[in-house]
Amino acid sequence: MERRGFDLEIVVLLKQVPATETFVEIAGDGASIRTDGIKWVINPYDELAVEEALRIREKHGGTVTVVSAGNEKTLDAVRTALAMGADRGILINDPALKSCDGLGIAKVLAGVLKTIPFDLVIAGQRAVDDENFLVGPAAAEFLNIPSISMVIRAEVTNGVIRCVKSVDGGTMELEARLPLLFTTQRGLNEPRYASLPGIMKAKKKPLEVKTLADFKIDAPSEEATTRIVAMNLPPARKAGRIIQGADARQKAAELVKALREEAGVI
Numbered sequence: 001m002e003r004r005g006f007d008l009e010i011v012v013l014l015k016q017v018p019a020t021e022t023f024v025e026i027a028g029d030g031a032s033i034r035t036d037g038i039k040w041v042i043n044p045y046d047e048l049a050v051e052e053a054l055r056i057r058e059k060h061g062g063t064v065t066v067v068s069a070g071n072e073k074t075l076d077a078v079r080t081a082l083a084m085g086a087d088r089g090i091l092i093n094d095p096a097l098k099s100c101d102g103l104g105i106a107k108v109l110a111g112v113l114k115t116i117p118f119d120l121v122i123a124g125q126r127a128v129d130d131e132n133f134l135v136g137p138a139a140a141e142f143l144n145i146p147s148i149s150m151v152i153r154a155e156v157t158n159g160v161i162r163c164v165k166s167v168d169g170g171t172m173e174l175e176a177r178l179p180l181l182f183t184t185q186r187g188l189n190e191p192r193y194a195s196l197p198g199i200m201k202a203k204k205k206p207l208e209v210k211t212l213a214d215f216k217i218d219a220p221s222e223e224a225t226t227r228i229v230a231m232n233l234p235p236a237r238k239a240g241r242i243i244q245g246a247d248a249r250q251k252a253a254e255l256v257k258a259l260r261e262e263a264g265v266i
């Protein structure tokens, strides 16, 4: 359902991911990671999205709704976004999501968005775990609205959004009418922390947990889904070596020898 009101209806697509400091281990199936003991957080690019949504709402008025597809644990990520200041959360928790890939998730999220008012949708450019770089723009395509990727500045005036995006070696400015979806790039803002009063207030904010049936969305077809068949960790790095020598000259000679004979780089 698209709407162009005075106040802005802003939706943030939010994914919960393992914290970057997590020690990742591949599970027994060879195609997933072990999830026991993992600390889960909001995808860092989605934190930028929440922050930007809050700043736009603070300037123009309106509401910020966070939409996430996930499981019971994902409620923590949605609650954190509510504690940062978002107004409403929707979690789609459905066993059928287990057989979804990025495109399937984009279709599901677009199906949810068709049932709620929105002027602006903000997503991360990528989730730092599966790194498909596609859910935001694909959801925009399913919604038949324009999208702008890798945004580092956004300004809304009179139903028009002007975005600055990063391109290799520079920036580019684009303009489009709302409704629109944009994805975030580092440098867009500095996300706020959830304050203690924010955490208390979040407990009273609406947080709906829904299934695909609640939105009348069909489960994604198994035939049109990619499957992760193997995951591989990078090869273990060799330990470093401290070059020995009586003085700087001898150490330099030893370093040149190692670079030539061992590393083969000179």
Ligand SMILES: Cc1cc2nc3c(=O)[nH]c(=O)nc-3n(C[C@H](O)[C@H](O)[C@H](O)COP(=O)(O)OP(=O)(O)OC[C@H]3O[C@@H](n4cnc5c(N)ncnc54)[C@H](O)[C@@H]3O)c2cc1C
Residues within 6 Å of the ligand: 013, 014, 015, 016, 043, 045, 046, 067, 068, 069, 070, 071, 097, 098, 099, 100, 101, 102, 103, 105, 109, 122, 123, 124, 125, 126, 127, 128, 129, 130, 131, 132, 133, 134, 135, 136, 226, 227, 228
């Ligand atoms: C409960 C559950 C179980 C799953 N199990 C599997 C599985 O077993 N095998 C498999 O291959 N895939 C599975 N998936 C799908 C997968 O984990 C990703 O959600 C999906 O592939 C999106 O890919 P990505 O994170 O690489 O997206 P990207 O395109 O890199 O993400 C870009 C942006 O899209 C938005 N976004 C991405 N995912 C979500 C989301 N879930 N909710 C809201 N916004 C989102 C965020 O704004 C994010 O920053 C599962 C998903 C769920 C929810």
